[in-house]
């Protein structure tokens with residue numbers, strides 16, 4: 001049952017934002033979605049946006065041309081269908097929520113994540129979505145560090161690489177894609193290195209973020225822990241706002 005525990009906006013008319021950052025397989029997506037539902041917030045999957053830009057680049061044959069990608073991103077219309085649970089991503093009106101999950105898109109997404117012009121456009125788009133929706137749980141790599149440094153509550157999720165690999169293997173197996181453990185561990189290590197070394201928007205723990213190790217926790221336990229912290233932060237912010245009212 002959704003808990004509507006916050007006012008629709010921050011006292012200063014800022015959107016109420018909760019950020020979840022962390023490496024691939026840390027459990028962010030499932031947890032962000034459930035936390036958002038529990039709190040009555042929207043869930044923004046920013047990785048889906050980088051994937052959609054990559055899918056478009058693959059289709060146009062420009063993945064190895066950063067300049068072409070930089071000019072193309074300004075022409076793209078990225079949106080979400082918020083009536084779906086989780087929200088479906090729309091690329092120029094086309095629902096690409098399945099097409100962005102292929103191994104090819106996953107492998108090539110670094111080309112949009114490493115492109116400064118792409119990042120600038122997507123960061124701006126993410127802030128506009130937060131403004132529009134008012135209350136958002138947003139997940140990615142740079143949400144607490146770059147995009148929403150003033151978020152009301154920030155989390156950094158992590159887990160042992162073995163467990164992260166098992167989670168990804170199980171997710172892919174449900175879609176009929178079989179990957180060995182050795183290959184998945186190697187793939188995750190590569191992605192971690194790419195995500196952490198990115199000059200702008202690289203994966204890092206945001207200042208003030210609560211670090212949660214999900215290795216031994218079920219998604220339900222993680223959601224409960226995050227919801228407890230989020231409720232405290234929201235109550236603190238509401239109390240602080242009341243204190244300054246004339």
Ligand code: DC
Pocket residue numbers: 024046047048050051109110113139140141142143191195201
């Ligand atoms: O969360 P994901 O695996 O769907 O993200 C795909 C890639 O997109 C990831 O390897 C790094 C990049 N990304 C990013 O650079 N910044 C974000 N806010 C989200 C994702």
